[in-house]
Amino acid sequence: MEILVLVKAVPDPEARLRPNAAGTAPDLDGVKWVLAGYDESAVEQALLLREAVPDSHVRALAVGPAPRTEEVLRAALALGCDGATWVEPPADLAIDPLLAARALAAAGRRSPFQLVLVGKQAMDDEAGLVGPAVAEHLAVPDFGPVVDLRWDAAGGRFRFARAVEGGLERLEAPPPIVVALQQAWNDPRTAKLQNVLRSRRAPIEKVPWPEVAAALGDRRARSVRTAFRLPPPRSGAKMIEYSTPEEAAQKLVRALREEARTFP
Amino acid sequence: MVDFALTDEQRSLQELARKFARTEMLPQAAACDKAGRFPEEIYRKGFELGLMNLNVPTEYGGSGLSVFDQCLIVEELARACGGMTTSIIANCLALEPILLGGTEEQRRRLLPPFCASYHLASFCLTEPGGGSDAGGLQTRATKDGDGYVVDGEKCFITNGPHASLYTVFATVDPTLRHRGITAFAIPRDSEGVVPGKDEEKMGHRASSTGTIRFEKVRVPADQRLGPEGEGFGLAMRTLDHTRTPIGALATGIAQAAIDYAAAYALKRHSFGKPIAEHQAIQLKLANMAQSIEAARLLTWRAASLIDGGQRGTLESSIAKCFASDAAMRVADEAVQIFGGYGYMRDYPVEKLLRDAKLTQIYEGANEIQRLVIARELLTRYA
Numbered sequence: 001m002e003i004l005v006l007v008k009a010v011p012d013p014e015a016r017l018r019p020n021a022a023g024t025a026p027d028l029d030g031v032k033w034v035l036a037g038y039d040e041s042a043v044e045q046a047l048l049l050r051e052a053v054p055d056s057h058v059r060a061l062a063v064g065p066a067p068r069t070e071e072v073l074r075a076a077l078a079l080g081c082d083g084a085t086w087v088e089p090p091a092d093l094a095i096d097p098l099l100a101a102r103a104l105a106a107a108g109r110r111s112p113f114q115l116v117l118v119g120k121q122a123m124d125d126e127a128g129l130v131g132p133a134v135a136e137h138l139a140v141p142d143f144g145p146v147v148d149l150r151w152d153a154a155g156g157r158f159r160f161a162r163a164v165e166g167g168l169e170r171l172e173a174p175p176p177i178v179v180a181l182q183q184a185w186n187d188p189r190t191a192k193l194q195n196v197l198r199s200r201r202a203p204i205e206k207v208p209w210p211e212v213a214a215a216l217g218d219r220r221a222r223s224v225r226t227a228f229r230l231p232p233p234r235s236g237a238k239m240i241e242y243s244t245p246e247e248a249a250q251k252l253v254r255a256l257r258e259e260a261r262t263f264p
Numbered sequence: 265m266v267d268f269a270l271t272d273e274q275r276s277l278q279e280l281a282r283k284f285a286r287t288e289m290l291p292q293a294a295a296c297d298k299a300g301r302f303p304e305e306i307y308r309k310g311f312e313l314g315l316m317n318l319n320v321p322t323e324y325g326g327s328g329l330s331v332f333d334q335c336l337i338v339e340e341l342a343r344a345c346g347g348m349t350t351s352i353i354a355n356c357l358a359l360e361p362i363l364l365g366g367t368e369e370q371r372r373r374l375l376p377p378f379c380a381s382y383h384l385a386s387f388c389l390t391e392p393g394g395g396s397d398a399g400g401l402q403t404r405a406t407k408d409g410d411g412y413v414v415d416g417e418k419c420f421i422t423n424g425p426h427a428s429l430y431t432v433f434a435t436v437d438p439t440l441r442h443r444g445i446t447a448f449a450i451p452r453d454s455e456g457v458v459p460g461k462d463e464e465k466m467g468h469r470a471s472s473t474g475t476i477r478f479e480k481v482r483v484p485a486d487q488r489l490g491p492e493g494e495g496f497g498l499a500m501r502t503l504d505h506t507r508t509p510i511g512a513l514a515t516g517i518a519q520a521a522i523d524y525a526a527a528y529a530l531k532r533h534s535f536g537k538p539i540a541e542h543q544a545i546q547l548k549l550a551n552m553a554q555s556i557e558a559a560r561l562l563t564w565r566a567a568s569l570i571d572g573g574q575r576g577t578l579e580s581s582i583a584k585c586f587a588s589d590a591a592m593r594v595a596d597e598a599v600q601i602f603g604g605y606g607y608m609r610d611y612p613v614e615k616l617l618r619d620a621k622l623t624q625i626y627e628g629a630n631e632i633q634r635l636v637i638a639r640e641l642l643t644r645y646a
Contacts, residue, residue: 078276190287193314193327196280200273 001056001151001175002113003046006104006134007076009033009068010124019228026228033068035075038119040188041181045149046117047080048186053151063087063095063103070204077199078191085205087212096221097125101133106215107207109138114175115158120145120182128180135178137215142178143171147185268564274336277329281337284313285344293345296470297615302426302462303348303470310352311382315341317375319356319505320363324371325379331505332567335512339560342516343523346619347468349513350626351384354422354471357506357627358385361431361447364505365490365498374429374449386427388418388476389499395420396632398433398499399442403478405434411484412436414448417477420626424474425459428452432478433495445495449487456481467618505570507580507627511563511587514623515556518591521598521616522552529601545601552594559587578640585633588623595620 011017012032020027035043043060050056060076062069066088073084087103089095095103108116116135121128135142146160147168158177161168191199240255242248256262270278288306296303310316318334320326329337334356341349355378362374377383391401403416414434418424429451435444450457460475490498526549529540539545566579595617599606606613624630 074276190283190313191280192312193277193280194322196276197273200276 001049001053001115002111003049003056003058004108004113004116005039005042005046005058005060005076005081006116006118006130007039007043007060007062007072008036008119008122008124008130009062009064009072010036010122013037013123017230019230023227023229025225033071035072036119036122036124037183038121038123038181039072040079040119041183041186042117042119043076043079043081044186044188045181046115047189049115049149049151050080050082053153057082059083059085061085061087061104061107063089063100063107065089065091073204074199074202075191077202077204078196079189080191080195083205084202085207087207088209089212090209094221094224096223097127097129098133098223099216099219099221101130102137102216102219103212104130105134105137106212108134110207110211116140116176116178118178118180120180131178131180138176138178140176140178141173143173143180145180145182146171149179268561270336274333277333278336278340280313281315281340282343284310284315285341289341289344289348293348293470294612294615296345297347297467298469298609300462300464300469302351302472304426306348307351307384308382316352316382317355317359317379318353320359320375320379324375326375330567330571331508332564332571334509335563335567338509338512339516339519339563342513343520345470346513346517346616346623347470349516350468350622351423351471353506353509353513354387355385356509357422357502358387358427358429358431360502360505361387361489361498362449364501365447365494366449370449370486370489378429383429384423384427385429385431386421386424386476387502388421388424388430388432390418390420392417392419392475396629399445399496400438401433401435401445402438403432403434404438405436405446405448405483407436408482411482412446412448412488414450414478414481414483417475419475420463420473421476422626423472424476425462425472427459430457430476431489433499434478436492440493442496443493445499446492447489447495447498448483449489450478450481450483454481454483466621467615468622501575503628504575504577504580507584508563508566508570508576510623510627511559511566511580511583514584514587514591514620515559515563517616517620517623518552518556518559518587518594521591521595521613521620522549522556524613524616525549525552525598525601539601548597548601552597555590555594559583559590562586578637581628581633581636581640584623584627585630585637588620588630591620591623592617 012034015031017026046058050058058081060073060081062073069086073086077084085107087107118131132142146162149160152159157172157174159172161170240251288309292303314327317326318329322328389398393402394400405412405414432448432450433445436446437444456479458477463473529545530538532539562583566576566583569579570576598613599617602611602613605611
C-alpha cells in the first residue's frame with residue numbers, strides 16, 4: 001500500500017510569539033519550527049498501517065519554504081517514513097491553505113497512492129482546509145478526522161470510525177481516500193537516534209516548481225492576514241484568605257457570585 | 265578558522281536528547297530524587313531510542329557517536345536530571361574497556377547483547393579502601409589453571425545492583441602496584457558475584473550506586489581484557505574518553521540552574537521591581553553565564569581533540585574539573601537567587617546543588633584532575 005502523509009512546519013507551541021513591528025503577522029525571527037502535532041499523529045497512523053500491511057510505503061509530502069519545510073520532512077523521515085517529497089514555492093509567492101492544497105495535490109498525483117493522511121488542522125493557522133481541499137483536487141473522498149483506521153485486506157477496503165456525539169460511527173471505504181488524524185487517538189513515537197542520523201543523509205525528492213505552477217495557473221493566495229495581536233494581559237488575581245477548606249469554598253463561591261458575577 | 269557552529273546532524277541529536285529529557289526525564293526528576301527511585305522505565309525508553317550505548321560503534325549495534333556528539337546529548341539529558349543521566353551513560357563507561365582493550369572476538373561476543381536489548385553494565389574500579397589511588401587497589405586476581413579467581417570488593421559502583429556485566433580491575437600481584445592491575449569482564453551470574461544494596465546518596469538519587477563483592481569468582485581467561493598487568497593503563501585510557509562527557513553533564517546541571525534562576529529573577533519582585541532589575545542579581549547571573557559558557561567550550565574542545573585522535577588527557581581533565589566546579593558555583597548561586605524558596609525541596613534548585621556536588625567527586629576527584637593537569641603541564645616545560 002502506498003501511503004501519503006501531508007506534513008507542515010509550525011512554530012514550536014512553546015515559542016513565545018510576538019507581533020511584528022507592523023502588527024500584521026507574528027515575528028517569526030529565530031522561532032523554532034516543529035512538525036505540527038496533528039501531523040505527528042498522521043505520521044504515526046501511517047507507520048502503524050505500514051507495520052500491519054505487508055509491502056507498504058509511507059511518503060511524507062510538504063509544501064513550504066526552506067529550511068523549515070525540509071526540517072519537518074527530515075523529522076518525518078526520522079520517525080520512519082520511507083521517503084519525502086518537498087514542494088518549494090518561489091520566495092515571492094504567498095501560500096494560503098487553498099494554494100497549498102493545489103500544490104500538494106499536484107505533487108501527490110505524480111505517483112499512485114491508496115491513502116492520504118493529514119493532520120486535522122495545523123497548530124498555527126488552525127484552518128483545517130488542506131485535507132478537504134487536497135481531496136477535492138485529487139477527486140478522492142475525504143472523511144475528515146477518523147479513529148481506529150484499519151485495512152481490511154480480504155474486503156479490499158479501509159475500515160474506520162468517526163467520533164460523533166455520544167459514540168462512534170463505523171464506516172468503510174475502498175481506496176483511495178483522504179482521512180484526517182487528531183492527537184489523543186494515538187501516541188506518536190519518538191524518533192530513534194540511528195533514524196535521526198539516517199534521516200539527515202536521506203535524499204528528499206524535490207518536485208520541479210514548473211510542474212506545480214502549471215496546476216496553480218495564475219492563482220494567488222485568496223486570504224491575507226491583516227493583523228496579529230496578542231490577547232490582552234489578564235488583570236490581577238485575588239487571593240482568598242482562609243483557615244479551613246469550608247471557609248475557602250464559601251468565600252470563593254461568594255466572590256464568584258457577587259464580585260465576578262459568574263453565577264446569576 | 266575555528267567554527268563553533270553545530271552541524272544539522274548535531275543539532276538533530278541535541279534536539280532528540282532535549283525532547284527525551286523534557287518529556288520523559290524532567291516530569292519524574294523531582295519525585296525520583298525525593299524517593300531515591302531508580303526509574304528503570306525511563307532508562308528502558310532511553311535505551312530504545314539509542315541513548316544508552318552512545319560510544320559503541322554501529323557495527324556492534326551501538327550508536328557510534330563521537331565524544332563531541334556524546335557531550336551534546338549528555339548536556340541536554342543532564343539539564344533534566346543529573347542522576348538519571350549518570351545511570352543512562354554508565355554503560356558507556358563500563359563498555360569502554362572492552363572497546364579499547366578487548367580483542368575483536370571479545371567485542372563481537374560482549375558488546376552486541378547490550379545493544380540488542382536493555383542491559384546495564386558497570387565499571388568497577390573504586391574500592392572501599394580507595395578510589396583515586398587506583399594503583400593501590402586490593403581486589404586480587406589469582407591465576408587458576410587456564411583462568412583466574414577474582415576476590416575482593418568494589419564500592420560506589422554506578423548501576424551496580426542492576427547490572428548484568430561488570431568490567432572489573434583487579435591485581436595479579438599487589439607488590440607490582442600499577443603494573444599488576446588487570447581488567448576482566450565478569451558476568452553478574454558468575455558464582456560468587458554478590459551485589460550489595462543501593463546506597464542512600466545526597467544527590468543523583470535517581471541513579472543507583474552500590475557495592476559489589478567478588479567472592480572467589482572463577483573467570484575464564486577469555487574474559488580478561490588486554491594483557492595481564494595492563495589494566496591500569498586501560499582504566500586511564502577509558503577515563504580519558506569518558507571524563508569529557510562528565511564535563512558536559514556538569515554543564516547541563518549548571519545550564520538548568522541558570523535557566524531556573526533567570527526565569528525566577530524576572531518573576532520575583534522585591535523593592536517594587538523584579539529582582540532581575542537589581543544589579544546584585546544581575547552580577548550573579550552574569551558570572552553564572554560566564555562559567556557555563558567557558559565550561560561548555562572547554563568540553564567541546566577536549567572532545568574534538570579526542571575525536572581527532574589525540575589523547576586529550578590535559579584538556580579533558582581541565583574540562584571535567586572546570587565544568588564541575590562551575591556547576592557547583594552556578595547551582596549555589598541559583599539557590600541564593602531563589603532565597604528561602606531555593607532551600608525548599610518543593611523548588612528545583614537545591615537538587616541541582618546536591619547533584620552538582622558529585623561531579624566534583626566521581627570520574628576522578630577534582631584534586632586528582634588538578635594533579636593530572638599539573639603533571640601534563642610540567643612535562644611541557646621539563
